[in-house]
Amino acid sequence: MDKREEILDEDFLIEMTDEDGNVFYYVEEMIIPVDGENFALLVEVKDEHEHCDGCGDGCDCGCEDDDVIIAKIVVNENGEEEFIEPTDEEFEKVQEAYEKLLDEEE
Numbered sequence: 058m059d060k061r062e063e064i065l066d067e068d069f070l071i072e073m074t075d076e077d078g079n080v081f082y083y084v085e086e087m088i089i090p091v092d093g094e095n096f097a098l099l100v101e102v103k104d105e106h107e108h109c110d111g112c113g114d115g116c117d118c119g120c121e122d123d124d125v126i127i128a129k130i131v132v133n134e135n136g137e138e139e140f141i142e143p144t145d146e147e148f149e150k151v152q153e154a155y156e157k158l159l160d161e162e163e
Contacts, residue, residue, distance in 0.1 A: 071099060071140065083126070089154050095130045096151045097140060127151050 071083040083099035090096075101124035127148060128140035143151065 070102065073140070081124075086125070088130070089127075089151050089158070091147070091150045091154050094147075096143060096147070097128050097130055098155065099126050099128055099140070101125070127155075 069085065071085065073081050073083060075081070082102045084102055086098040086100045088095050088097055103124075127143060129143040129147060131139050131141055133139050
C-alpha cells in the first residue's frame, strides 16, 4: 500500500491539477481563519517512490521535502467547498497568522 492509499483510509485526499494537467495530491493540515474567511494549509502527499526528474535513491536534492501550499476555501454554486489560490494580500495575511500560531505553540 502506498502513502496515498494509507491517507485515503484515514483522511480526505485533495486532488489538484495544474495548468499543464499534472495531478497532485494534498491533505489538509490545518484551517487558518483570516478576516472572516478560511484558508487551508495543504501538504502534498507523495508516493514513497516518487522523485524529481533525474533523482536516484538516496539523493539529497530535496525532492522528498514536503510541498506545502495555502489555498482559500470557497463554497461554489453547488454548495461544495473548493480550494482556490489566494491573492497576494490574502497570502501575506495567512502567512502572518500561521507564524503567530507557531509562536503561540512554542
